[in-house]
Amino acid sequence: MSFTASPSIIRNSNSWPKNMVVCDMPHHACRDSSFFPNKGISKARRNLQNHLTVANVASPLHVTAPPPEKPPGTTGGRQHHVAWTSISQERWEGELLVQGHIPLWLKGTYLRNGPGMWNIGDYNFRHLFDGYATLVGLYFDDGRLIAGHRQIESEAYQAAKKNQKICYREFSEVPKAENFLAYVGELASLFSGASLTDNANTGVVKLGDGRVVCLTETQKGSIVVDPNTLETIGKFEYSDSLGGLIHSAHPIVTDNEFLTLIPDLVKSGYLVVRMEPGSNERKVIGRVDCRGGSSPGWVHSFPVTQHYVIVPEMPLRYCAQNLLRAEPTPLYKFQWHPESKAFMHVMCRTSGNIVASVEVPLFVTFHFINAYEEQDEDGRVTAVIADCCEHNSNTSILDKLRLQNLRSFNGNDVLPDARVGRFRIPLDGSPYGTLEAALDPNEHGRGMDMCSINPNYLGMKYRYAYACGAHRPCNFPNTLTKIDLQLKRAKNWYEDGVVPSEPFFVPRPGATEEDDGVVISIISEKNGEGYALVLDGSTFEEVARAKFPYGLPYGLHGCWVPKQ
Numbered sequence: 001m002s003f004t005a006s007p008s009i010i011r012n013s014n015s016w017p018k019n020m021v022v023c024d025m026p027h028h029a030c031r032d033s034s035f036f037p038n039k040g041i042s043k044a045r046r047n048l049q050n051h052l053t054v055a056n057v058a059s060p061l062h063v064t065a066p067p068p069e070k071p072p073g074t075t076g077g078r079q080h081h082v083a084w085t086s087i088s089q090e091r092w093e094g095e096l097l098v099q100g101h102i103p104l105w106l107k108g109t110y111l112r113n114g115p116g117m118w119n120i121g122d123y124n125f126r127h128l129f130d131g132y133a134t135l136v137g138l139y140f141d142d143g144r145l146i147a148g149h150r151q152i153e154s155e156a157y158q159a160a161k162k163n164q165k166i167c168y169r170e171f172s173e174v175p176k177a178e179n180f181l182a183y184v185g186e187l188a189s190l191f192s193g194a195s196l197t198d199n200a201n202t203g204v205v206k207l208g209d210g211r212v213v214c215l216t217e218t219q220k221g222s223i224v225v226d227p228n229t230l231e232t233i234g235k236f237e238y239s240d241s242l243g244g245l246i247h248s249a250h251p252i253v254t255d256n257e258f259l260t261l262i263p264d265l266v267k268s269g270y271l272v273v274r275m276e277p278g279s280n281e282r283k284v285i286g287r288v289d290c291r292g293g294s295s296p297g298w299v300h301s302f303p304v305t306q307h308y309v310i311v312p313e314m315p316l317r318y319c320a321q322n323l324l325r326a327e328p329t330p331l332y333k334f335q336w337h338p339e340s341k342a343f344m345h346v347m348c349r350t351s352g353n354i355v356a357s358v359e360v361p362l363f364v365t366f367h368f369i370n371a372y373e374e375q376d377e378d379g380r381v382t383a384v385i386a387d388c389c390e391h392n393s394n395t396s397i398l399d400k401l402r403l404q405n406l407r408s409f410n411g412n413d414v415l416p417d418a419r420v421g422r423f424r425i426p427l428d429g430s431p432y433g434t435l436e437a438a439l440d441p442n443e444h445g446r447g448m449d450m451c452s453i454n455p456n457y458l459g460m461k462y463r464y465a466y467a468c469g470a471h472r473p474c475n476f477p478n479t480l481t482k483i484d485l486q487l488k489r490a491k492n493w494y495e496d497g498v499v500p501s502e503p504f505f506v507p508r509p510g511a512t513e514e515d516d517g518v519v520i521s522i523i524s525e526k527n528g529e530g531y532a533l534v535l536d537g538s539t540f541e542e543v544a545r546a547k548f549p550y551g552l553p554y555g556l557h558g559c560w561v562p563k564q
């Protein structure tokens with residue numbers, strides 16, 4: 001990854017760089033993405049690269065830029081937190097002033113995706129997950145940090161800008177009948193998936209072949225981006241004929257493979273599929289038939305072990321009627337079916353055989369943290385352990401993420417309790433698995449979501465997880481927490497009024513300790529500002545922070561692209 005600031009940033013450290021590629025127009029004024037010719041940004045990148053090569057600086061060169069003029073977001077006349085305020089420029093890029101010391105080994109780009117724009121013109125979206133995708137990049141090199149963000153040019157976003165209205169079905173928003181009929185043609189488009197969004201606002205992954213793809217829950221919302229310029233390159237087209245309209249928002253991605261689950265809404269089940277680096281073709285490993293209900297459970301994410309893919313069957317199930325509704329229900333496109341029970345299925349990665357399928361206590365989760373195989377003294381695998389951010393089987397968390405709720409915090413503690421839910425799935429043929437808190441949830445303020453681990457421990461016995469916890473009273477997870485699953489303790493980072501995004505762990509190259517690395521998060525502050533934060537993965541103390549010239553909206557998931 002290369003730095004991407006203009007040379008004027010370096011020469012002129014006290015003023016807004018003249019040739020920085022900035023749009024401080026309100027987003028609805030930026031209707032045409034050709035407004036920003038790519039030529040400028042590439043030239044700036046080349047110039048800075050040349051500068052770095054010649055100067056080979058070890059200490060950061062600073063720029064302080066004035067915040068773009070932006071009307072604060074308001075709810076009923078009251079200014080609301082910048083975390084829940086739409087980004088006001090389509091893109092920005094510049095070097096940040098670093099306080100503290102970014103480790104010199106940290107060379108690469110942290111990319112973070114999320115729904116950063118929650119309105120089109122005067123129309124305000126309802127739910128956090130509805131927003132159009134904003135991709136943020138933090139480029140680390142030589143202790144310096146260049147940051148940028150850019151809107152992802154999905155068809156849904158482009159159509160909304162052009163027509164000044166929603167044209168595709170988002171998480172909760174549905175276009176008014178005349179809009180989408182006019183836009184995509186006929187009603188059949190609903191069933192073919194043509195009216196579903198491709199707004200890739202949930203996560204971003206680096207495939208083994210180097211391609212970087214932004215994702216959401218719709219398959220058509222797989223969009224290839226350039227990690228250097230944050231530019232939208234185009235659709236990631238799956239070349240197989242597996243069909244299906246949706247998939248897990250969180251595939252398991254390593255240098256060797258891409259694994260995901262494709263829910264089958266017709267014959268209630270899931271296809272477990274695998275794609276090789278360099279390929280666009282997913283191949284079926286196996287199929288799981290659901291044991292409860294006529295519809296599969298929502299699979300936002302799933303875990304793997306060394307030998308198995310774990311397929312969760314959550315009683316919060318996709319609901320065909322709700323998919324077709326024009327107005328959102330309290331559970332959006334889903335329905336809670338406690339009578340259908342909850343199950344965990346374990347599939348062998350190589351044969352596709354189901355080696356265990358057990359009933360488990362009811363649960364609600366977005367995010368699995370990790371899983372591993374438990375062995376007895378003789379090294380025989382006796383069970384699978386799978387950990388997740390579990391919302392005490394309370395579905396109300398989905399509705400708590402409505403923007404109106406997030407924007408109206410008045411000091412009352414309204415965040416439902418959550419925990420690290422640990423499933424134990426026996427492999428001896430027993431019909432039941434267990435689900436218990438892996439540590440006392442008070443250790444992390446009974447808030448728990450947006451987790452990461454050391455990626456070298458994926459599918460293996462592990463000790464540490466990083467996540468967002470709670471410092472109560474709050475209405476959203478507002479701390480960063482390091483969970484020690486061995487000692488059953490948590491260490492928490494908190495500052496008054498902050499909304500931190502997912503703490504993302506980057507291991508130090510060559511490290512032998514699991515927590516030897518850094519944790520990166522992007523913080524939105526109550527005064528409308530924000531900064532990138534780097535914590536030591538081991539001590540969980542701050543090592544550096546770098547203020548943005550503007551506060552960023554909340555974001556969801558990220559990935560690390562090491563410098564080549």
Ligand SMILES: CC(=O)/C=C/C=C(C)/C=C/C1=C(C)CCCC1(C)C
Nearest residue numbers: 129169170171197202216217246333
């Ligand atoms: C941002 C996030 O975490 C989740 C986003 C989920 C989305 C966009 C879900 C979209 C869907 C539709 C538009 C119709 C089909 C069902 C479903 C996958 C929920």
Ligand SMILES: CC(/C=C/C=O)=C\C=C\C=O
Nearest residue numbers: 202366397448449477556
């Ligand atoms: C931000 C979130 C839950 C927070 C609750 O405590 C869930 C995000 C899910 C999508 O990625």
Ligand SMILES: [Fe+2]
Nearest residue numbers: 249300366557
């Ligand atoms: Fe997620």
